[in-house]
Amino acid sequence: MAVAAETQFHVLAVDDSRLDRMLIERLLKTSSYQVTTVDSGSKALQILGLQDDQTNSPSVSSDQHDTEVNLIITDYCMPEMTGYDLLKKIKESSSLKDIPVVIMSSENVPSRIHRCLEEGAEEFFLKPVQLSDMNRLKPHILKGKYKELHQQQVLQNSSITGSNHNSNKRKAMDDEISPEMSKTKTHKQPDSTVIPYITSFSFLTSFE
Amino acid sequence: MLGLGAARLEADMNRLMALLFHQGVLDEQFMQLQQLQDESSPNFVSEVISIYFRESEKLLKNLRSLLADRECTDYTKIGIHLNQLMGSSSSIGAKRVRTVCLAFRAASEHSNWSGCLRLLEVLEHEYCYLKTKLHELFQMEQHRVMAAGARYHPALS
Numbered sequence: 015m016a017v018a019a020e021t022q023f024h025v026l027a028v029d030d031s032r033l034d035r036m037l038i039e040r041l042l043k044t045s046s047y048q049v050t051t052v053d054s055g056s057k058a059l060q061i062l063g064l065q066d067d068q069t070n071s072p073s074v075s076s077d078q079h080d081t082e083v084n085l086i087i088t089d090y091c092m093p094e095m096t097g098y099d100l101l102k103k104i105k106e107s108s109s110l111k112d113i114p115v116v117i118m119s120s121e122n123v124p125s126r127i128h129r130c131l132e133e134g135a136e137e138f139f140l141k142p143v144q145l146s147d148m149n150r151l152k153p154h155i156l157k158g159k160y161k162e163l164h165q166q167q168v169l170q171n172s173s174i175t176g177s178n179h180n181s182n183k184r185k186a187m188d189d190e191i192s193p194e195m196s197k198t199k200t201h202k203q204p205d206s207t208v209i210p211y212i213t214s215f216s217f218l219t220s221f222e
Numbered sequence: 223m224l225g226l227g228a229a230r231l232e233a234d235m236n237r238l239m240a241l242l243f244h245q246g247v248l249d250e251q252f253m254q255l256q257q258l259q260d261e262s263s264p265n266f267v268s269e270v271i272s273i274y275f276r277e278s279e280k281l282l283k284n285l286r287s288l289l290a291d292r293e294c295t296d297y298t299k300i301g302i303h304l305n306q307l308m309g310s311s312s313s314i315g316a317k318r319v320r321t322v323c324l325a326f327r328a329a330s331e332h333s334n335w336s337g338c339l340r341l342l343e344v345l346e347h348e349y350c351y352l353k354t355k356l357h358e359l360f361q362m363e364q365h366r367v368m369a370a371g372a373r374y375h376p377a378l379s
Contacts, residue, residue: 033273033310040258040266091305120309142251142313145258 023155024048024081028058028088028100029118038087038118038143045148050083055095058086059103062110083113084155087139090119090126098130105134112161114154118143228370235362242355245318247348252315271356274314278349281307285342292335300330300338319348 025047027038035051042049052058062083086104090097097117104110117130120141127138136154139147242248259266281303288300304327311320322345329337 031306031309031313033270033277033313036270036273037258037313040263043262044258044260091309120312141309142254142315144254 022046022048023084023152024050025151026058026061026083026086027051028053028055028086028092028097030054030089030092034089034141041143041145041148042087044145045151047148047151050081055088055092055097055100055103058088058100062086062104062113064103064107064110084158085114085116085151087116087118087151089141090117090130091121098126098133101130101133101135112158114158116151116154228366231362231366231369235359235366238355238359238362246321247316247318247352247355249315249317251312255314268360270314271360274310274316275353277310278307278319282342282346282349285345289335289339289342295333295335295338297330297333297338301327304330316352319345319352322348 025042027035027042027049029035029038029051030053032053035053039049039051050061052061086100088097088100095103097119101115101117104113104115111134114136115134116137116139117127117135118139118141119126122140130138137150139150239248255267255270285300285303288303289295304323308320308323308327311317311323322341326338326341326345329341
């Protein structure tokens with residue numbers, strides 16, 4: 015796949031309220047993001063490739079496993095699995111923990127906000143979410159992207175032999191590299207997006 | 223002549239909006255909704271409001287039946303319903319409805335049945351007023367578009 019000239023980051027939005035899903039989808043689309051909305055934490059985990067059961071549910075198409083998620087924005091108060099529970103599951107997963115997570119809540123509860131930030135959430139948005147809040151997402155996405163590109167560069171520069179498939183390389187990397195470099199994603203193919211201002215990573219064109 | 227009708231309707235709409243803001247029925251969030259409507263999503267506001275009406279009416283009906291029997295009132299369920307109504311009201315800028323929900327929730331947390339019943343009446347009244355006014359606004363907008371239609375029709379410009 016050729017490197018795309020334009021970036022369109024993909025945000026996964028999780029909210030049990032249909033109205034709020036409509037809103038967040040519009041907010042994100044207006045801000046040029048590609049959006050997938052789901053109504054529960056468990057559906058979000060399905061989309062992210064972290065299912066409890068091994069069988070693929072018919073509502074989750076296989077395409078979605080190939081689409082990289084660049085940021086997750088989730089409501090806090092949801093039945094069964096709260097946004098906090100979802101955040102924890104994501105941060106506990108070696109394949110997902112580098113995806114930035116933003117929490118939304120209609121209630122301003124400092125202890126709740128603190129707990130989420132402690133658990134690794136990047137930001138906490140008070141509902142109703144505003145268009146101006148959308149501007150705060152990009153830095154977190156870019157940070158995650160930079161980390162990913164940096165790791166890929168390290169992979170390229172290392173002397174590890176083997177197939178060119180990323181998943182195998184990453185598994186090897188997990189074994190060999192030092193702790194601070196060990197945050198790798200094993201389930202996603204790098205997509206064709208490029209951060210506009212980075213021009214020298216020619217290794218990107220070698221990924222199919 | 224048609225242009226004048228459209229201008230008059232627009233002035234009426236602005237006056238109604240100003241009144242609703244002044245009364246605290248609507249807040250800034252309602253304006254945010256307008257900002258999200260554009261050519262790619264031309265019916266966004268009416269779609270969102272329609273969903274709000276549908277969901278709110280379901281919630282209000284449930285609240286009525288939850289309070290039907292003083293002896294077996296499930297105050298936790300009432301709280302859950304109110305949180306939903308509060309959330310969606312806040313999302314569309316329905317400030318007064320949200321405020322009543324807050325008071326209602328406090329009464330339910332104290333298992334205050336008669337308080338809850340009283341607040342449900344207030345809530346139903348506030349919701350009714352909001353719905354009526356929003357319908358008026360949407361009707362005015364439709365008429366304004368029609369009146370402005372002859373003037374702004376692409377084929378005629």
